[in-house]
Amino acid sequence: MNKPYPWQEKQWQALQNLRRQKRLPHALMLVGQRGLGLDQFARLLAQSSLCLQPDERGSPCGKCQPCKLFAAGTHPDFRFITVEEDKQQISIDQIRGLQSFMQLSQAGAGSKISIISPAESMNIFAANSLLKTLEEPPGDALLILVTHQPGWLPATIRSRCRMLGFQKPEKKLASQWLLQEGYQQADELLLLAQGAPCLAARLSDEVGLQVFQQLVASLFALIQRGQRISQLSEQWSQIPAELLLDWQTSLLRDLIRAANGVKITRFENQSEVQRLQEIAAGVHLGKLFELYDQLIKLSRSVHVPLNPELLRERMALLWVQAFTS
Secondary structure (H helix, E strand, O other), X not given: OOOOOHHHHHHHXXXXXXXXXXXXXXXXXXXXXXXXXXXXXXXXXXHHHHOOOOOOOOOOOOOOHHHHHHHHOOOOOEEEEXXXXXXXXXXXXXXXXXXXXXXXXXXXXXXXXXXEOOHHHEOHHHHHHHHHHHHOOOOOOEEEXXXXXXXXXXXXXXXXXXXXXXXXXXXXXXXXXXXXXOOOOHHHHHHHXXXXXXXXXXXXXXXXXXXXXXXXXXXXXXXXXXXXXXXXXXXXXXXXHHHHHHHHHHHHHHHHHHHOOOOHHHOOOHHHHHHHHHHHOOOOHHHHHHHHHHHHHHHHOOOOOOOHHHXXXXXXXXXXXXXXX
């Protein structure tokens, strides 16, 4: 990918204007829901900053030596920090390593650039350590934080970054992009992905519409006491825990909307409106909010290397408790 997604053009041009004016901040925070391609945008910005011959729009050439090194993942002036395999959070050791890297002299003509994603995965010690770097940024280094949950980050971190927000594109634009990429069920996928095109593509590649429909059916059967918790493990095992939680919180938000009599046009899961309204009529609103809080807490520990079956059973149990009078 050597150019931003169509729905990222406004943000891309804003940054390119700042760069031409030599006013690009030392720390950026990219904020938006999951599935809008924020990691790809961050990487593209990093490559563009390291490229020797970016075009008039700021897109990297993909042919110069820095671009080749970047594509190979071996550029000496670039680092990507994320949660390590089998770990729960970004650790203080990772941030200390990043600080050491940023203090080194540049190997090439561009800046030293680092990406932290998802930034909300930093533990408190890592966040406090990063704060020192944000307060005293080294040279012209660029630090890019990607987050889908900015509220989980300390206010001191947020206040020292230039925020750049991303919104989901209009349905027509998102559908056109998906169709161009070869996804024939664009509208259905977008409904499942809450309008996020990259997530819609991932759902098609990794999960599929049929599996989501099975998830919805099994969840409603559980709520209506037509299925035991133990029966869900096999059905839900096909879905990554992260996506499973996303879908459940999406359905729950719609249940809360239904309980509050919100207009149907504001529902995320348009194909399930009638069933959601029927279920919401039989549950106390306070229990729905309690369940939502519990699922959000659970989502913060989704990367914990626990037994996946226990995690799925925990999700199911929370739903049962909410709908038990």
